Structures are given as C-alpha cells and as structure tokens.
Amino acid sequence: MTRNDCLALDAGDALAPLRRHFDLPAGVIYLDGNSLGARPSAALARAQQVIAQEWGVDLIRSWNTAGWFDLPKRLGNRLAPLIGARDGEVVVNDTTSLNLFKALAAALHMQAGGAGAARRVIVTERSNFPTDIYMAQGLTSWLERGYQVRLVDSVDELSGAIDADTAVVMLTHVNYRTGYQHDMRALSAHAHAHGALILWDLAHSAGAVPLALHADGADLAVGCTYKYLNGGPGAPAFIWVPKHHQAAFRQPLSGWWGHANPFAMAPDFAPCDGIGRALCGTQPIVSLALVECGLDVFDQTSMAAIRAKSLALTDLFIALVEQRCGAHPLGLVTPRDHARRGSQVSFTHPHGYAVMQALIARGVIGDYREPAIMRFGFTPLYTSFSDVWDAVEILRQILDDQTYDIAAERGAVT
Ligand SMILES: *Cc1c(COP(=O)(O)O)cnc(C)c1O
Numbered sequence: 001m002t003r004n005d006c007l008a009l010d011a012g013d014a015l016a017p018l019r020r021h022f023d024l025p026a027g028v029i030y031l032d033g034n035s036l037g038a039r040p041s042a043a044l045a046r047a048q049q050v051i052a053q054e055w056g057v058d059l060i061r062s063w064n065t066a067g068w069f070d071l072p073k074r075l076g077n078r079l080a081p082l083i084g085a086r087d088g089e090v091v092v093n094d095t096t097s098l099n100l101f102k103a104l105a106a107a108l109h110m111q112a113g114g115a116g117a118a119r120r121v122i123v124t125e126r127s128n129f130p131t132d133i134y135m136a137q138g139l140t141s142w143l144e145r146g147y148q149v150r151l152v153d154s155v156d157e158l159s160g161a162i163d164a165d166t167a168v169v170m171l172t173h174v175n176y177r178t179g180y181q182h183d184m185r186a187l188s189a190h191a192h193a194h195g196a197l198i199l200w201d202l203a204h205s206a207g208a209v210p211l212a213l214h215a216d217g218a219d220l221a222v223g224c225t226y227k228y229l230n231g232g233p234g235a236p237a238f239i240w241v242p243k244h245h246q247a248a249f250r251q252p253l254s255g256w257w258g259h260a261n262p263f264a265m266a267p268d269f270a271p272c273d274g275i276g277r278a279l280c281g282t283q284p285i286v287s288l289a290l291v292e293c294g295l296d297v298f299d300q301t302s303m304a305a306i307r308a309k310s311l312a313l314t315d316l317f318i319a320l321v322e323q324r325c326g327a328h329p330l331g332l333v334t335p336r337d338h339a340r341r342g343s344q345v346s347f348t349h350p351h352g353y354a355v356m357q358a359l360i361a362r363g364v365i366g367d368y369r370e371p372a373i374m375r376f377g378f379t380p381l382y383t384s385f386s387d388v389w390d391a392v393e394i395l396r397q398i399l400d401d402q403t404y405d406i407a408a409e410r411g412a413v414t
Contacts, residue, residue: 034377037230084212102251119167174204174342188217230294255280309380358404
C-alpha cells in the first residue's frame with residue numbers, strides 16, 4: 001500500500017464528493033468527528049437566517065411562522081430513518097444525559113406495576129461513558145426504595161448479570177473508548193427473555209453505523225447529534241420511544257412542552273399522546289436549527305454506503321499503523337472483527353497523551369482518553385483514504401523521531 005494507492009481509492013470513492021458539504025480548515029486531518037462533528041458548510045448561512053431573520057425580524061412570530069415549536073418533532077422525523085425508527089417516535093431535545101434520565105425513569109416506571117414490581121436493578125457496564133452511569137446513580141439514589149445500579153466488568157459477564165431483579169439494561173451500543181460495538185439484537189433478546197427492558201445509548205452509533213432499533217428489539221434509545229451527525233457543539237440530543245411503549249412512557253421531567261395542551265396554561269400536568277411526552281421545556285432554537293444542516297448531508301447517501309467506507313477506512317488505518325509504526329509500543333484496543341467495531345480506532349501508547357498533543361500540533365486531530373488511549377474517529381462523509389495515509393505518516397514521524405513532550409500540560413478537555 002502506497003500513498004498513490006490511497007489516492008486511487010479516493011478517486012473511486014462514491015462518498016468523496018460529500019466532503020465539499022463541510023468546511024474544514026486547510027492543513028487539518030480531522031479524526032475527531034466522534035467527539036465533535038465537523039461543520040456543515042450550510043450551517044453558517046442557516047445560523048445567519050435564524051438569527052437575523054427569524055429572531056431579528058420575525059421575533060416571537062417565528063414560533064409559528066418559522067416552525068420553531070415543531071422543530072424537535074420535525075427533526076426527530078428526519079433523524080428516525082438513520083436509526084431504524086419510524087415517524088412520530090423521535091424528538092431532538094435536551095442533552096443525552098437528560099434524555100437518559102427520562103428514559104431510565106420511564107423504564108423503571110413501566111416495570112413498577114404488576115409482574116415487574118420486584119425489579120429494582122439497572123444493569124450497565126463499568127466501562128460505559130461516565131455520564132450514563134452518573135445519571136443512573138443519581139436517579140436510583142433519589143428514588144431509594146432499593147433501586148440500585150449494577151456495574152458489570154466485561155462483556156462476557158453481561159448476560160449473566162441480567163436476572164430476575166433487573167428492571168432495565170442500559171448499554172452504550174458503541175463504547176466511546178474502545179470502539180467496541182455490542183450485538184444489539186442478541187442482548188435485547190436476552191434482556192427480554194429475563195423480563196428486563198433495554199435502553200440503548202447511540203451516542204457513538206447514530207450516523208456512524210447502520211441501526212435497526214425495531215428489528216433488533218430495542219425498547220428505548222437516546223443519542224447525540226453533535227458527534228457523527230454533525231449538529232454543532234452542544235446541539236440538542238435525541239430520544240426514541242417506539243409507538244408501542246408511548247402510552248406507558250411516563251417521565252418525571254414533566255415540563256410544559258410535554259403537556260397535552262401547553263397553551264391552556266392549566267395548573268395540572270397531563271401528558272400529551274405520542275412522542276411529545278418526552279419533551280420538557282423550551283429548546284435552544286439557534287442550536288437546534290443547525291442540527292438540520294448535518295442531517296441534510298445524510299440525505300445524499302445511505303448508512304450502508306457510510307458503513308462500507310467506514311470499515312475500509314478503519315481497516316486501512318489499523319493496517320498502516322501496524323505496518324509503519326510496528327516498532328513502537330502501540331496496542332490496538334478496537335476489535336478487528338467488523339461486526340464488533342464502531343467507526344473509530346483506539347490505540348494505547350505509554351505516552352498516549354503526549355503523542356496525541358504532538359499529532360494535534362501537526363494538524364492530525366484525534367483525542368485522548370484515560371488510560372493511555374489515543375482515539376481516532378473516522379467519518380466517511382469527510383475523511384479520505386489519503387487522509388488516513390497522511391495521518392499515519394505523521395504519527396510514524398512523531399514516534400520515530402520522538403518529537404513529543406512527555407511533560408505536556410493537560411487542557412481541561414483532553
Ligand atoms: C458523548 C456521550 C454523552 C454526552 O452526554 P451529554 O449529556 O451530551 O454531555 C453521553 N453518553 C455517551 C455514551 C456519550 O458518548
């Protein structure tokens with residue numbers, strides 16, 4: 001494999017033209033779309049329109065005239081096909097942390113009556129993204145009454161940890177650190193066989209890997225729009241409640257946006273029918289509106305095409321790092337098995353933080369996660385095969401020449 005081979009792969013890549021829908025600075029190879037997606041070119045004009053026209057000129061009328069009020073549902077319907085959901089099942093709102101709280105509380109409530117009444121345990125992984133665990137811990141410690149979080153140490157122990165006490169299994173489909181992808185269908189079936197509900201966090205899956213929430217038997221799901229969906233920093237998250245669970249879905253953040261008739265200004269809460277009951281309060285409209293610019297790009301391709309290129313990019317990256325940096329103490333953390341891999345590749349290095357800082361200084365932007373993990377995200381909409389070659393070449397130079405500073409100061413965000 002040579003750089004020319006990579007250029008030939010780019011020339012034959014049907015997704016290559018989509019890169020022009022993103023504004024990336026010259027000289028940057030961006031391998032961190034798993035943390036903050038790149039900016040769709042259209043976002044600048046859309047922000048200008050929302051701020052100057054919809055807010056500046058039309059003012060409060062825009063809740064109706066610009067469709068602000070319906071935006072969480074309209075964007076939810078646009079996002080739905082990417083995750084194997086249906087119309088009227090997704091809203092874009094709040095944060096992933098908040099949506100996890102709502103979904104977990106609703107799932108515990110669904111179990112609290114009848115046969116599920118004795119179920120008081122939320123099963124999740126110790127390696128899950130911390131906020132997922134923290135939200136579960138916060139909820140169970142406030143509920144008391146014997147509710148608790150059970151942290152499982154490995155995938156092999158997961159099935160055995162789901163038992164007659166389990167109310168909800170809460171898993172992140174693709175692990176943020178390792179890129180390991182769970183078998184959603186098998187684990188959902190296993191949870192159901194033991195009478196538990198299963199809640200999937202799709203933060204590192206939506207827009208990255210094909211998803212079939214209905215076919216795979218998921219009960220509830222949440223996820224981010226600012227990672228692979230390119231919605232913008234801090235863009236609102238999403239929550240999926242399938243039609244068959246909506247009537248039983250009662251969540252405690254019962255704000256007026258989830259009310260059956262919010263402008264009746266009634267003193268008592270009554271949830272609306274449908275997915276609207278997952279809403280809480282007023283959304284950050286400027287940020288929410290930009291989510292659409294990211295979703296628009298997905299209309300021009302398919303998740304199958306994205307997945308095929310993602311696997312080709314991650315295979316190439318693994319192969320080139322192993323060939324060209326093989327003399328260095330790098331450890332592959334991400335599964336080689338395609339079925340178990342998300343759209344990122346993680347390598348450990350004893351000086352992972354310092355090496356990543358040196359890469360970033362040379363324009364190869366990935367990130368670092370404890371312990372010693374360098375994380376590289378691959379986003380087929382704007383990453384090319386020659387980007388992969390160039391990134392590995394810069395990594396090779398940094399490692400061979402040891403041009404990294406092991407005393408590098410850490411920023412607040414790594
Ligand atoms: C990125 C990520 C989050 C982020 O949650 P916020 O509420 O948006 O800060 C949550 N969970 C997982 C698994 C993530 O990867």
